[in-house]
Amino acid sequence: MRHEAEVTLKKLAGPSAELREDQWTAIEALVAQHRRVLCVQRTGWGKSAVYFVATALLRARGAGPTVIVSPLLALMRNQVDAAARAGIAARTINSANLEEWDAITAEIAAGSIDVLLVSPERLNNPAFRDDVLPKLAATAGLLVVDEAHCVSDWGHDFRPDYRRLRTLLLDLAPGTPVLATTATANSRVTADVAEQLGDALVLRGSLDRESLRMGSLTLPSPSHRLAWLGEHLRDLPGSGIIYTLTVAGAHETAAFLRSQGYDVAAYTGKSEDADRRDAEADLLGNRIKALVATSALGMGFDKPDLGFVVHLGAPSSPIAYYQQVGRAGRAVEKADVLLLPGKEDADIWRYFASLAFPPEHQVRAVIDVLAASGRPLSIQALEPRVELRRGRLELMLKVLDVDGAVRRVRGGGWEATGAEWRHDTERYARIAAAREAEQEAMRQYAALTSCRLEFLRRQLDDPEAAPCGRCDGCAGAWYATEVSPEALDAARAHLGRAGVEIAPRKLWPTGLPTVGVPLSGKIPAGEQSLPGRAIGRLSDLGWGERLRAVLTGPDGPLPDELFNGVVATLAEWAKGDARWEQRPAGVVVLGSQHAPELVASLGARIAAVGRLPLLGTIPAARSTDTASRTNSAQRVRALYGGFEVPADLAAAVRSLDGPVLLVDDVVDSGWTMALAARALRQAGAPGVLPFALALTA
Structure with missing residues (x-):
């Protein structure tokens, strides 16, 4: 079986690829033992190779298709392309290919698909949930939960729809192997995900990234940060990603850099899907110097030769920061990672924190309105009757759905189930406190004089964390710290x-x-x-x-x-x-x-x-x-x-x-x-x- 796995891996990753021992341990546990496995391994370790090789082996032994729950369109597109290299037929159902859903559903029924990638949101689409998912769960040869830290509300990027996986796990045929993967889970998140999987083999490796050279440069104003970037972007190796905290910041930064002669593109959650696809392709093809992106370009975007990641503004969590910088340096000897924090970062953190789960009285008001209506209500019909903005209302309904208090029905409406519901006030308070601790850790990271990568690895509870010898804390700053008057004038004029x-x-x-x-x-x-x-x-x-x-x-x-x-x-x-x-x-x-x-x-x-x-x-x-x-x-x-x-x-x-x-x-x-x-x-x-x-x- 191992020889068969090695052959498949070479098709997937090239003739020089060899299985790591932990990769083989995971594959053997899935294929030979039909176990549940949680892989917590650094970005670039090869987690996708585990599930594609396991899929090929399972399909060769008559197993049903693999179902991969994957959170982002960019990640799905990369995975479909990777599967094709190994001769694995992969398709995806997501919000960007509505016109293909019927054909894909027919292919699933015909057994001609080896891998189906779905978004977590799709799991609770009523038609998919009621018509497709039961058969898929009963016949799946392997379930893969990618970016599994999203399952845990202790994780930095918790998504309520991922909690629907609990139901899917119960619906799987006995003995169906399950693989959960993530690069960004500390001990608390790892334990939470493993508990939800049930009797899982946990394979946790070192989170060192030998190619990354990390630094942080504190400058006095947004104009100084933009000027530094305009003056020194050309010095950064290859092509890369410039992260901003807001959509407005992404567009402002991209416009300024274009005015300075750089080929860059903006990439946000509000960009049209076609524009995002074009931007991804341009970066993958090294036709642009950088994508200026929000966190919409995050988990799973795979460009092995990505040369740098710069943050204009600090993410609110060192764990989220580690996840984003992990895009760089997968297949190059050296990649530069630089943080340019700003005084306004804390204001932006507070704004996003204000969008958290609503207080109990607002939640109960929504349940009461649904219970009193006597019929399902759409978001549009429910919104005028409650005091919540649409985004928070949608998030809350997803959580209540997982908790069993409400249910989404065909046509997009929501109805109360009548089940008793309890607001877990203490848990939400503990999570809020954890978020505040993460923000304080991010402030500490920006001001560090010691090893940056060691700090991030300790935040992720990596027992092997040690000084990297490469970052500005270990080896001194390698980057310029000056901003010329001309560059500053240009940035000030732009802003x-x-x-x-x-x-x-x-x-x-x-x-x-x-x-x-x-x-x-x-x-x-x-x-x-x-x-x-x-x-x-x-x-x-x-x-x-x-x-x-x-x-x-x-x-x-x-x-x-x-x-x-x-x-x-x-x-x-x-x-x-x-x-x-x-x-x-x-x-x-x-x-x-x-x-x-x-x-x-x-x-x-x-x-x-x-x-x-x-x-x-x-x-x-x-x-x-x-x-x-x-x-x-x-x-x-x-x-x-x-x-x-x-x-x-x-x-x-x-x-x-x-x-x-x-x-x-x-x-x-x-x-x-x-x-x-x-x-x-x-x-x-x-x-x-x-x-x-x-x-x-």
């Missing part, structure tokens, strides 16, 4: 550009009549605002830090630095390619409860510099704090009827021959601006041009 569009709302949220608001469908043209402008986004590399400092600080007059951004934004709006159709004829201030002095001074200074009449203020009739944290339908419900245009202001706007400039500090969902603009239009304003200091996203 200092002011002005982003505030898109007008054109459709009312679905389900408003169910919460007592008599609005639906399209917003009439005569009640809409025009496209507006803000200086920037709170997540921007350039303006973000300055905007956050003012908007989260004590109320007071608008600082001159931000007013310079206001003037620049208005100037571009008046003369740029996307200029306003008609100059504003007056300024109206939108009353603020948390920053009244800031917004009042903003309106007054715009009116003065633009030689426009300051027409007055629309008072904020009620607190909108709750509305700002919930979904669109609940925001509209909270704000509906809350903006009353005073009689003198109404008379003033009716007398204008042009639109009013409606001024506020922050635009989040856009509904405050939309409803205030509607009130002005109904009072007779010819048009409304929204203006704010910042967009939240």
